[in-house]
Amino acid sequence: MPNEARPSSGEQAKQLALTRLRQAIMHGEMAPAQRLVENELAERFGVTRASIRAALIELEAQGLVERIRNRGSRVRVVSVEEAVAITECRMALEGLCAAKAAVAVSDEQLAELTGLGTAMQKAVADGEPVTYSELNHALHARIREFSGQRTAVELLERLNAQLVRHRFQLALRPGRPQQSLKEHLAMIEAIRARDPQAAEAAVRAHLTSVIDALRD
Amino acid sequence: MPNEARPSSGEQAKQLALTRLRQAIMHGEMAPAQRLVENELAERFGVTRASIRAALIELEAQGLVERIRNRGSRVRVVSVEEAVAITECRMALEGLCAAKAAVAVSDEQLAELTGLGTAMQKAVADGEPVTYSELNHALHARIREFSGQRTAVELLERLNAQLVRHRFQLALRPGRPQQSLKEHLAMIEAIRARDPQAAEAAVRAHLTSVIDALRD
DNA sequence: GCCAACAGAATCGTTGACAATCTTGCTTCG
DNA sequence: CGAAGCAAGATTGTCAACGATTCTGTTGGC
Structure with missing residues (x-):
């Protein structure tokens, strides 16, 4: 495992969502350009939309996710x-x-x-x-x-x-x-x-x- | 407020909060290490806390703000x-x-x-x-x-x-x-x-x- | 048959309230 | 008098519901 990101037990919802989403993207579990619907992710990870939202904003700043207003997020593809x-x-x-x-x-x-x-x-x-x-x-x-x-x-x-x-x-x-x-x-x-x-x-x-x- | 660089009219709350906060920090209106309380900022800019939170997360990723869990945000000081x-x-x-x-x-x-x-x-x-x-x-x-x-x-x-x-x-x-x-x-x-x-x-x-x- | 307007669904953005956590000042005991 | 413990206040984290926007498929007119 080349990267850190261990979802340690006492973790907070947003941190958990962040690490798990990040890992999923980096391990290629999410196809490139795949849509990332907040509700789906929230249910999948057992957290609320607010936490997913915070994680997506951070991942966008890291260049892993692309977000368009009122349209949603997707895994960013690098040409x-x-x-x-x-x-x-x-x-x-x-x-x-x-x-x-x-x-x-x-x-x-x-x-x-x-x-x-x-x-x-x-x-x-x-x-x-x-x-x-x-x-x-x-x-x-x-x-x-x-x-x-x-x-x-x-x-x-x-x-x-x-x-x-x-x-x-x-x-x-x-x-x-x-x-x-x-x-x-x-x-x-x-x-x-x-x-x-x-x-x-x-x-x-x-x-x-x-x-x-x-x-x- | 001598802040130009209009957050153009149709702008969304989060974008507005982001641009204004960013400008305030860059123009030195916020003292270094000054505490950034979400409620205060929300009232000051006329948006809700959620928008401020989103802006703060983004500014943290940009290295302008420092956030500590359950403790709050402050303007980051660079030694x-x-x-x-x-x-x-x-x-x-x-x-x-x-x-x-x-x-x-x-x-x-x-x-x-x-x-x-x-x-x-x-x-x-x-x-x-x-x-x-x-x-x-x-x-x-x-x-x-x-x-x-x-x-x-x-x-x-x-x-x-x-x-x-x-x-x-x-x-x-x-x-x-x-x-x-x-x-x-x-x-x-x-x-x-x-x-x-x-x-x-x-x-x-x-x-x-x-x-x-x-x-x- | 084709294009424009329209309704419905999906999804994101925003809001206000509640819970968890940390800080601070006071109280009490040694 | 000092330190540990406790309680109140402040602040952030989380939640569920509502409102706004965009997309999609359909309908009606030409």
Whole structure:
């Protein structure tokens, strides 16, 4: 499970609706462009419309849902061009994070990155694209985290949430993990060398490759 | 209330509450960390609490308001460190926009940028920091716009909204406009030369200087 | 046969009231 | 005199009902 969002017991109605709706969208349980009728969701989740409404407003602000006045909400679909534009933003922000992380990273954190790297190699060797995709996600998340750039991390998480569908399709493409693996290992290597410029360059190279792949 | 920017007549209650609250915060009518009691706001704006609540949820997602469960909302205060972190993100994203703009810009748009540049020179010469600050804001906004990067523009507008207070304080500091002017003219020059790398470098140099100034 | 007006259904927006929670100030006991 | 406990007040969270808007399918006229 790449993301947090555990509906802990003492949760409030709105929070529960928010986390469950978010998970449903991110796990692909809701088809893209599917209508999200407030009454249905309220009944499904056992909360009132007000809570669903609050959750939808928040999801709209996060770019996961599209709302039109008096017409309703639907799961937002991101076109390929939009996915490219989002990835370009990721390139700028993750580049920043990688550079910062290369300077700030601790030895234990370096060990964790190295471990992720070998796990990714194993996943590719074993031909397990789903595992690889999860490790991929985890690696990016860890690097962001290690940078200590709270603002950038927040923005990146918003952006990534919008890409779930595309990310998945990408990981399942034959040959893609092999290509991607090399770039990821280069990122790890640059951070291990504590070289901020090299780390930023490696991340940018990787995401440039992602953009090319997105465009088919 | 000197609030223009009409919440156009046919506007819905929630939209009205949102625009007015947003303006009030951005114009500094609400002291930082001021409590935002839903009932008070509802009465002040002549709408119901539900509309205020919806507006507050949206403003929280935009980073302008802080909400704590069962405790209420307040205007979010951004510390200096946070302002620096935000500006670092701006550096990454505006750098991207400037590079794209340098390639995509049209001749009329170039003329507009040049015009802004001369207006800024005049404002500095006449010693009008407020006018300069507005032109500054306009220049950055135009460059973003000309890049055509919708996603990046959206993120940047969110980030900028959080900086209003700091931006103001910066513009009024003696000597700052003179320093800033040179950097802005360099940005314009690089875009006129349609040189993406130079444009990105100029923006980054400018925002690095802003960070130094923020830190005092 | 085609288009415009119209009624009905579906859905969202708004309202006022009630419940849950937190804060604050007072009281009481050690 | 100080601290724990309690009660009142303030504020947010939740709810169910009402009103407004948009969509859809049908009917009537041309």
